[in-house]
Amino acid sequence: MTSEQSLIVTETDLERLRQVIDHHGGGRMAELAEMLDAELSRAEVVASETVPPTVVTMNSTVRFEDVQTGEQREVTLVYPKDARSDDGRISVLAPIGSALIGLSVGQSISWPLPGGRTKQLRIVAVPYQPEASGHYHL
Numbered sequence: 001m002t003s004e005q006s007l008i009v010t011e012t013d014l015e016r017l018r019q020v021i022d023h024h025g026g027g028r029m030a031e032l033a034e035m036l037d038a039e040l041s042r043a044e045v046v047a048s049e050t051v052p053p054t055v056v057t058m059n060s061t062v063r064f065e066d067v068q069t070g071e072q073r074e075v076t077l078v079y080p081k082d083a084r085s086d087d088g089r090i091s092v093l094a095p096i097g098s099a100l101i102g103l104s105v106g107q108s109i110s111w112p113l114p115g116g117r118t119k120q121l122r123i124v125a126v127p128y129q130p131e132a133s134g135h136y137h138l
Contacts, residue, residue, distance in 0.1 A: 006042075006043075006044055007039060007040075007042060007043040007044065007101070007102030007103065008043060008044050008046055008051060008052065008055045008102050008104065009040060009043040009044070009045055009046075009057070009101065009102045010045070010046060010047065010048040010051050010057055010058075010131065011045055011046070011047055011048065012048050012136065012137070013057055013058045013101075014040060014043070014045055016058065016079070017036065017040060017058070017092065017101075018040075020033070020036075020079060020080060020092065020093065021033045021036060021037050021040075024080070024093060029080075029093060032093045032094070032095065032098065033093060035095075035098050035112075036092060036093060036098045036101070039098055039099075039101065039102065040101075040102075043102050048131045048136045049131070049136070051129075051131050052104065053126065053129050053131070053132035054104045054105040054106075054126055054129075055102065055103070055104050055126070055129065056077060056100045056101055056102060056103050056104070056123065056126055056129075057077075057101075057102075057129055057130060057131055058077060058078070058079065058092065058101070058130075059076065059077065059078060059130045059135075060076070060077055060126055060128060060129045060130065061074060061075070061076045061126070061127045061128040061129075062074070062075060062076075062077060062100055062123060062125070062126050062127075063123075063124040063125040063126075063127065064100065064121045064122060064123050064124055065121065065122045065124050066119060066120070066121060067108060067120040067121065067122050068119070068120060072124060074088065074127070075088045075089070075090040075096075075100075076088060076089050076090070076128075077090055077092055077097055077100055077101060078090065078091060078092070079091070079092060080092070080093050095111060095112070095113050095114070096111070096119075096121070098111070099111035099119075099121055100121070100123070103123045104123060105123050105124065105125060105126060106122070106123060107122070107123050108120055108121060108122040108123075109121055
């Protein structure tokens, strides 16, 4: 969670993500919900219509790179109920999902993983962002 760079989150995403966090406040998902909440607390909140097209929003398709290995991966960032990792649909509550939300192309973040490991990710591209396509209510 080390990143001095700003995060940008839409008002709609923030409202929905707060509901996700409240819903997962207990049990085994509580720690992941807390990590997401910490990230959101430092985000700049903007209207869906004004979010830059290079920002990772909910339901965006994002290509990111593992800085250590150079491996790139493309996923769609979704709400927990829509997650299907086999289809590349990663939950915002998954460690990688929480790391991606709100970042812009070119930004990097170091993110803690289970087992005390850390992964440094860099956003390479946002091939699809709902807001950029005029889909404000996905």
